[in-house]
Amino acid sequence: MAPIQFGILAVAYQVVDAAGPTDLLASASKSALLTIRDYVPIGDDLISRAPEFEFHHIGVTKDPVDLGTSQMTIVPTTTVDECPELDILLVGGPYLGTFDLHPKHADLIRRHVAAGKLLFTTCTGASLVASTGALDGRMATVNNIEYEWVRKRWPKVNWTREKKWIIDGNIWTGSGAIAATDMVAHWLKENYGLDVLIQAAATLDYEPRDSDGLFNVFPQRFDSKGEKLSTHIFRYHEE
Template sequence: MAPLQFGALMIPYQTIDAIGPLDILSSASKKLIAAFEEADLPGMKGMTAKAIDIEFHHINETLEPVTLTANVRLLPSTTCDTCPALDFLLVGGPDPLAYKLSPRFAEFIRQHVAEGKVLFTTCTGALAVAASGVLDGKNATVNHAFVEMAKKMAPVVKWQKRQWVVDGNIWTAGGACAGMDMFASWVMTNYGMDIARFVFGALDFEPRDVEGALVLPRQHGVKSA
């Protein structure tokens, strides 16, 4: 089976909105886990077969770098015109007061969704994506600080205050860390708890479920005296 093709649209998003979810997927990837299994690290036997076969693409309109939050400058790996066919597309959250989705990005998103491929958004990414029309009539969420703004900017979207919302092939998450929780849930559902536990442990990450409760017992914590 061919590797999954996963793209991140390079709007000027808050860095963790995309990098957090991407690192969850990367930590669950065959490329990473195979190296650990080959090194005979404890608990890794047989894990490569359970891991995600995935390739990543960072997509811009040109190959010019994009400046994210904290002055992070990220180089695209491909463009809207040269990007291979994707299975998944992620849109992180830009400044909702300043960013306007470009016509080319809007077209790219619409085509992706129309083909039945999965679209993920995190934080204010749903507000940006709403301008493309793909959320019209859909249930969706956004960073909860911007729900009321979202209702005014895109009133045809059924905005909800939830950790994340799934409507057909569109997954939308609230704030940045809710986006990581959403991807943790996706990994658990599609690749099982063995891979998920490895990823959460490796990242020292304690994901929450859609109701905000911890998925697993605490992995760490300060003991009382």
């Protein structure tokens, strides 16, 4: 199976907006699970179902991009003009008051959505997509702190904050950086199985929440005293 071509828009996003979802996906990859198998038992069937990803950090140029937090700078791996055909595009969120989306990035978003390709947004990344018109008539969510601001600025979008993430066709919007990581965990579970998600999450000591923000994704397991056991520990030691 060919690797999934996964693009991340290289803008001044908050670091965890991209690092959270992509680290989870990388941890679910076939190559990562083969490495982890040196330390914990992982069956051949699980590994055979695991995806593989190629990540592309897409700049307008290949000049370094200062991210919005952690005093971190990244160097894009490709440009809008040179980027390979993408399967998935992730748009992270910058601080909106000081950021304008470059026309080439805006055009990439519009073309990707129009082609029916999967788009993930994290935090205020939904605002960037809204600014392109690609969210007009769609239901979406955004960082709750800026919810009223974006609702007034882009009124053609059906904004909601009833859920931690919203799925409207090929556009998945997460309300914040961690909620969007939970959203990507849901996508991983739906497409590759709960056991693949559990194994990937275990490497990060991470338990995702559902779209209501509740820890109902993993099976609940208890010891003889009725105390909840870690799903990760159960997964590693059940054999």
